[in-house]
Structures are given as C-alpha cells and as structure tokens.
Amino acid sequence: MKNIRFFTFTLGTSILLFLFLFIPVGHAESGQTYEIGASSLNLRSSPSHSSEIIGQLAEGEQIVAFQEAFGWVQTYFDGEEAWVASQFLVPVDKESQTQATASSEMITVTSTDVRVRTGPGTEYSVIGYTTKDDTYTLLETTNNWHKVALDNGKTGWIAAWLTNPVSSQAAPQTETNNSAVAAEETTNGSLAGYNIAIDPGHGGKDPGSTAFDGSLEKDYTLSIASTIAKKLQNAGATVIQTRTSDYFVSLKDRVNLSESHNTNAFISLHYNAYPIMTVNGFSTHFYSNGNDRILAQDIQAALAKYLPLKSRGVMRGDYHVLRENSDLAVLVELGFLTNPNDLAAIQTADYKNAVADGIVEGLMDYFH
Ligand SMILES: [Zn+2]
Structure with a gap:
C-alpha cells in the first residue's frame, strides 16, 4: 500500500491543480518530457513544499519525468534526484521528442577535451566538455553525431568519430x-x-x-x-x-x-x-x-x-x-x-x- 500524503496549497495553486485532476494519482508517467509553464519553478529534495530547495528552473526549460506521484514529478538536477510540483508543468508532445532507442548501448570517448553540443553538428553551441575514457549511454545517432545521456540527467551531442562503442561485457x-x-x-x-x-x-x-x-x-x-x-x-x-x-x-x-x-x-x-x-x-x-x-x-x-x-x-x-x-x-x-x-x-x-x-x-x- 502506498501511503497518501497531503499537501497544503494556496488557493491559486489549488485552482491550477484542479486543471490537472485528470492525471491519475500515483500513475507513473516515466519518460514524459515537460516544459516549465511558470516564470520560475523550484526544484526540491523531496516531494513536499516544505523540503529543501535545491535549484530553480526557468519558463520554457524542459525536464524528463522519472516518476510521478501525488502532484509531484521526479527528475534529475545536477545528477541528483529532484522533485517539482506538477501543476506548473506542460507535457511536451511525444511527436516532437526524438525517438530514443531501446538499446542500452554505451560509447566511450577516445580523445581529450571533446566538446558536448546542443545538437548534431559543430554549428551547435557547446554545453560542456568530456574526456578520454568517459562513458555514456547512447540515445541516438544522426549524421555521424551521437546523442548521449549526460550525468546531470540532460542530453548532449558528441562527434561519433571521437568515440568508440563499448561492448556490453567489456570491463x-x-x-x-x-x-x-x-x-x-x-x-x-x-x-x-x-x-x-x-x-x-x-x-x-x-x-x-x-x-x-x-x-x-x-x-x-x-x-x-x-x-x-x-x-x-x-x-x-x-x-x-x-x-x-x-x-x-x-x-x-x-x-x-x-x-x-x-x-x-x-x-x-x-x-x-x-x-x-x-x-x-x-x-x-x-x-x-x-x-x-x-x-x-x-x-x-x-x-x-x-x-x-x-x-x-x-x-x-x-x-x-x-x-x-x-x-x-x-x-x-x-x-x-x-x-x-x-x-x-x-x-x-x-x-x-x-x-x-x-x-x-x-x-x-x-x-x-
Ligand atoms: Zn538513489
């Protein structure tokens, strides 16, 4: 049995929450992408308005839900589990999401100081760096660029020619x-x-x-x-x-x-x-x-x-x-x-x- 939690909401959030009552309570919408529909939204350490605020998201930013329960959605922030109140989240149409492969294929980076970009090409902006021997889960390959799952729960693109596939049993x-x-x-x-x-x-x-x-x-x-x-x-x-x-x-x-x-x-x-x-x-x-x-x-x-x-x-x-x-x-x-x-x-x-x-x-x- 799941224990039911009760939260206090302001009148405003209660009205907004009402709009989302069609979402079954406790039903996991794992993998669903959401866009932030408020000017800013707190990320919290656990599914409660009284828990510690560990970060903030701005309007238009997107998160992937790993589980959803009692009006809260769990995602990852800086590699840690984080919770956001679901009443300010707008589901992003599945059609517009890239098709993730069901494989658990891994790639390893073969060069030092490799750029991680927002899209499949050098014209996309750099969001970070990775280095030799770092290993990632491969999500998709387009035009010789790999889309990978980053440690912070987000995704990025790495040039395929700077990586090698990792065979599943290799240690x-x-x-x-x-x-x-x-x-x-x-x-x-x-x-x-x-x-x-x-x-x-x-x-x-x-x-x-x-x-x-x-x-x-x-x-x-x-x-x-x-x-x-x-x-x-x-x-x-x-x-x-x-x-x-x-x-x-x-x-x-x-x-x-x-x-x-x-x-x-x-x-x-x-x-x-x-x-x-x-x-x-x-x-x-x-x-x-x-x-x-x-x-x-x-x-x-x-x-x-x-x-x-x-x-x-x-x-x-x-x-x-x-x-x-x-x-x-x-x-x-x-x-x-x-x-x-x-x-x-x-x-x-x-x-x-x-x-x-x-x-x-x-x-x-x-x-x-
Ligand atoms: Zn854990």
Missing part, C-alpha cells in the same frame, strides 16, 4: 589493476585500521527510486548496507553508517558525518531507475579524477567478478556526496530497479553477499 578497467600485488594481498588481506563510511542512499520522506513492483530504493540501500557493514567488520574495518534505519538524512549531513570521523573511504549506495525498462547493469561513480577514480575502478572491477548483472563501467558523476566530500568517495549504482532481471537478482541474499564481497575486495585492492 576496460581490469587491466589497470596491479594484479601481481592484488593476487597476493586479497587472499589474506585485511582492512584493520581503516575507517569506512557506508552511506545508504535516501530514507524517511525521501524514498529514492520506485521499482516496477512498487518497492523502494531507500529500503534496498538500507538492507544491503548492513550486509556490507558486516563483511567490512569481518575484514577488520571500522564502519561508520550515515543512517541505520528508515529516516531522512540530508546530503550535507551525510558528508559532515563522514568528515567528522577519520574516514579512509566513503561509499554511497544507490539503485538506478530509467524510463526504458531494458536499461540494466551496475556502475561506480566518482567526482574527482585522482584517487576517487582509482577507487571507483577497483570497486567496479571487483563487483564485476561477483555480480551476475552487466557492468556499465566507471563514470564521472556530479553528486553532492562526492563533490562536496573531502574524503575519498565513490557512489555505486547497484542495478536498475526498473529492469525485471536486475530487480529479481537484487532481491536475493546471494546478490547482497556478492555486492559486499566486491566492495570489500575493491577496497583491499585499493589500500594494499
């Missing part, structure tokens, strides 16, 4: 392991003396993503956190957990908690969701290109040894808990709750144990 980072050292150390390795912060994503009023069977990301992250904590403790580590039951912890407090201890590594636990059901697999994300990236590669490589799901590789992600964190920090996305195969695996005890084994081994590879 390109395995070669970078110092295998000689790792082989010797992992048999009787130890994390004694290391403080590891484990951060179960979401919690309390922030449910995270919703699986297609209605179960919630916040429950999966909490459940697997205790499996990981146990295995880390068995390996000798001291574990700092940013939450231990179903309550809300702000992103800032998660970072503060980690930084207030002598933390050697911070690992944020999440599960993914995507409007296209076939998209699947697990990935590890980092923000800084130095040690964070190396730890992400070690953890992703170790997870790839144990997990039955597809490795999507290592990706740069602009997440608050990574960006604002002075500790060594990575974020793992442990499969897609919107993919039936991923979800079936995620719900098993074997999967939780495999994730914990992978994380322990990845940390040992990194620290030894």
Whole structure:
C-alpha cells in the first residue's frame, strides 16, 4: 500500500491543480518530457513544499519525468534526484521528442577535451566538455553525431568519430589493476585500521527510486548496507553508517558525518531507475579524477567478478556526496530497479553477499 500524503496549497495553486485532476494519482508517467509553464519553478529534495530547495528552473526549460506521484514529478538536477510540483508543468508532445532507442548501448570517448553540443553538428553551441575514457549511454545517432545521456540527467551531442562503442561485457578497467600485488594481498588481506563510511542512499520522506513492483530504493540501500557493514567488520574495518534505519538524512549531513570521523573511504549506495525498462547493469561513480577514480575502478572491477548483472563501467558523476566530500568517495549504482532481471537478482541474499564481497575486495585492492 502506498501511503497518501497531503499537501497544503494556496488557493491559486489549488485552482491550477484542479486543471490537472485528470492525471491519475500515483500513475507513473516515466519518460514524459515537460516544459516549465511558470516564470520560475523550484526544484526540491523531496516531494513536499516544505523540503529543501535545491535549484530553480526557468519558463520554457524542459525536464524528463522519472516518476510521478501525488502532484509531484521526479527528475534529475545536477545528477541528483529532484522533485517539482506538477501543476506548473506542460507535457511536451511525444511527436516532437526524438525517438530514443531501446538499446542500452554505451560509447566511450577516445580523445581529450571533446566538446558536448546542443545538437548534431559543430554549428551547435557547446554545453560542456568530456574526456578520454568517459562513458555514456547512447540515445541516438544522426549524421555521424551521437546523442548521449549526460550525468546531470540532460542530453548532449558528441562527434561519433571521437568515440568508440563499448561492448556490453567489456570491463576496460581490469587491466589497470596491479594484479601481481592484488593476487597476493586479497587472499589474506585485511582492512584493520581503516575507517569506512557506508552511506545508504535516501530514507524517511525521501524514498529514492520506485521499482516496477512498487518497492523502494531507500529500503534496498538500507538492507544491503548492513550486509556490507558486516563483511567490512569481518575484514577488520571500522564502519561508520550515515543512517541505520528508515529516516531522512540530508546530503550535507551525510558528508559532515563522514568528515567528522577519520574516514579512509566513503561509499554511497544507490539503485538506478530509467524510463526504458531494458536499461540494466551496475556502475561506480566518482567526482574527482585522482584517487576517487582509482577507487571507483577497483570497486567496479571487483563487483564485476561477483555480480551476475552487466557492468556499465566507471563514470564521472556530479553528486553532492562526492563533490562536496573531502574524503575519498565513490557512489555505486547497484542495478536498475526498473529492469525485471536486475530487480529479481537484487532481491536475493546471494546478490547482497556478492555486492559486499566486491566492495570489500575493491577496497583491499585499493589500500594494499
Ligand atoms: Zn538513489
């Protein structure tokens, strides 16, 4: 059963809301694109008018809805989940949207300082830069330009001749392991003396993503956190957990908690969701290109040894808990709750144990 939430609206918004009453409550319109129909609209950390404002959208800007419930639409902003009140959103006609392919094909950038543009050609404006070994989900190809999903939830275009396709089973980072050292150390390795912060994503009023069977990301992250904590403790580590039951912890407090201890590594636990059901697999994300990236590669490589799901590789992600964190920090996305195969695996005890084994081994590879 979904719990019904009640919100207070002003008279004006109530009238506007009335116009949208034909939208079934709780019905997910995942993948629907909306345009902002107010002069500005707040992005909030959870579906409530009293939650923290994390950004603002201007009239005419567009968002993609990942889930929709109780008058709120969830999207992504700066790589983080964000909620906007749906009464100011105007659905964009599906006809005018580009046809996204149902594949989960990935491409990797082969050159440094590659421009990301708003359209398929050098005449389009530059919205950012990407670099060698960055990996993206391919959405569409037009005139030798790839449209890709960016980390901030938006899309951009990259010249196809500056990229290579990633074969789905490839784990390109395995070669970078110092295998000689790792082989010797992992048999009787130890994390004694290391403080590891484990951060179960979401919690309390922030449910995270919703699986297609209605179960919630916040429950999966909490459940697997205790499996990981146990295995880390068995390996000798001291574990700092940013939450231990179903309550809300702000992103800032998660970072503060980690930084207030002598933390050697911070690992944020999440599960993914995507409007296209076939998209699947697990990935590890980092923000800084130095040690964070190396730890992400070690953890992703170790997870790839144990997990039955597809490795999507290592990706740069602009997440608050990574960006604002002075500790060594990575974020793992442990499969897609919107993919039936991923979800079936995620719900098993074997999967939780495999994730914990992978994380322990990845940390040992990194620290030894
Ligand atoms: Zn999450």
